[in-house]
Amino acid sequence: MEYTVNKLAKLAGVSSRTLRYYDEIGLLSPKRISSNGYRIYGRNEVDRLQQILFYRELGVSLDEIGRIFSAKDFDGLSALQNHLTGLLERREQLELLIANVEKTIKAMKGEMIMSDKEKFEGFLKKMVDDNERLYGEEVREKYGEEAVNRSNEKVLHMSSEQYAELEKLTEELNETLKKAVEQGDPSSELAQKACDLHRRWLCFYWDKYTKEAHIGLTQMYVYDSRFTEYYEKIAPGCAAFLRDAVAIYCK
Amino acid sequence: MEYTVNKLAKLAGVSSRTLRYYDEIGLLSPKRISSNGYRIYGRNEVDRLQQILFYRELGVSLDEIGRIFSAKDFDGLSALQNHLTGLLERREQLELLIANVEKTIKAMKGEMIMSDKEKFEGFLKKMVDDNERLYGEEVREKYGEEAVNRSNEKVLHMSSEQYAELEKLTEELNETLKKAVEQGDPSSELAQKACDLHRRWLCFYWDKYTKEAHIGLTQMYVYDSRFTEYYEKIAPGCAAFLRDAVAIYCK
DNA sequence: TTAAACTATTACGTTGCGTCAATGTCAATG
DNA sequence: CATTGACATTGACGCAACGTAATAGTTTAA
Known part of the structure; x- marks a missing residue:
């Protein structure tokens, strides 16, 4: 259940660049970095990515998505309302x-x-x-x-x-x-x-x-x-x- | 009938930065540069700026505005239609x-x-x-x-x-x-x-x-x-x- | 073994300016 | 006359969300 960038990218229908960008801005970091420097994503990351894409499709900015996740009390409904x-x-x-x-x-x-x-x-x-x-x-x-x-x-x-x-x-x-x-x-x-x-x-x-x-x-x-x-x-x-x-x- | 950046800026209701930007991208160049390096705009430039702002207010991109003007046969109507x-x-x-x-x-x-x-x-x-x-x-x-x-x-x-x-x-x-x-x-x-x-x-x-x-x-x-x-x-x-x-x- | 396929980092380009920063010029005032 | 404040200049970074190379190292399949 481990994925490298392209595997995950294909799975979720995004580009690998997007994943690296999300890593860069701290929106979605890989589970771990393998010894060769490759990004390795796990089940949790797949889920989180799905969530990200869910909001993204609704036109929410990555910045706001990040804030939705990092809020102590996760409240997607209020976020969508705003x-x-x-x-x-x-x-x-x-x-x-x-x-x-x-x-x-x-x-x-x-x-x-x-x-x-x-x-x-x-x-x-x-x-x-x-x-x-x-x-x-x-x-x-x-x-x-x-x-x-x-x-x-x-x-x-x-x-x-x-x-x-x-x-x-x-x-x-x-x-x-x-x-x-x-x-x-x-x-x-x-x-x-x-x-x-x-x-x-x-x-x-x-x-x-x-x-x-x-x-x-x-x-x-x-x-x-x-x-x-x-x-x-x-x-x-x-x-x-x-x-x-x-x-x-x-x- | 000559204007420096801020004069023209105030006249047209834009910022001086905007004018320097328009100069930079070649959308609106000053009539001449005075000996001290100041941008000097004339009547023609005022008119052209008005035109630019006219289209800009309608949401046309600066790039397209430039193309409208540089087209050999000026056709604002078709441009707006597109x-x-x-x-x-x-x-x-x-x-x-x-x-x-x-x-x-x-x-x-x-x-x-x-x-x-x-x-x-x-x-x-x-x-x-x-x-x-x-x-x-x-x-x-x-x-x-x-x-x-x-x-x-x-x-x-x-x-x-x-x-x-x-x-x-x-x-x-x-x-x-x-x-x-x-x-x-x-x-x-x-x-x-x-x-x-x-x-x-x-x-x-x-x-x-x-x-x-x-x-x-x-x-x-x-x-x-x-x-x-x-x-x-x-x-x-x-x-x-x-x-x-x-x-x-x-x- | 070698080439194909995949990974990485770095970095520029996109749009329309806002916003410093550092520096030079002009007009008026003490 | 010197100073000061207003206005001018050229950079250059920043924003949003990646696309698109370029360059270089790694893994895998033939």
């Missing part, structure tokens, strides 16, 4: 992150739809194809057909629903923006009005508006030729102008 | 983790309820008090009163609902286990039957049974005195016996 609290917190943060990314994507797509519907549809198609090539099978297996399709169709669907209102706002924004650029001053009242229209335009897509995102987005317009071109058609240097104006608007 | 895929994957993994932790906690609590209701209620009370002391205010602020109470009451609620059936199964399990221990062979047919009963017992709490979790849990019984004591009352050395039997059962 661990769960951390996990729930992480989930909440992740949800927030996802929501933000999604709303940003939504806004950018909305912008593209406004700027050039045909071009956008071409882009969307390419996007879908790329996803298909890269993740298609995987994703389809994981989430099922309709999830993929749903996510791909959502944008176009939304655009057709609210197209009219959005278009009106866009028109007003573009006009205001054009006049403001002609005046040439990003801090002018007209320019700031354009910023406000742009904000309202964004709120069409965003559930929650933040200054930071507004600044970041307009700055991006300057770097992404698809957006720059669109604004260029409204007025020369328009994207940069809007960026400057929004920077002031949000200050 | 990034979102990763985030969704992470969320799914986190959900799985949480579900597993929750079901494990559930099972352990179930075990305690069976073993000694009074003791368990004492434990629950202590648990709640601990949480109160440690996270009480925070958690209450975050999730609201009822979320805390709900999570604390859930277990007891469940136990009262299904107590009868569970008790019957428990009785059968305990009897079988007792006989099996008397025989003394964890690989015996009776012992394996007990394992199967224990599995069914677990399935009362778990939505999804896995061998690994079964092994891990029974092994934990040996380490946690609350469980060991309970099984000890059924038969001497019972927890260890069950662990050994389950190890065989799951092989």
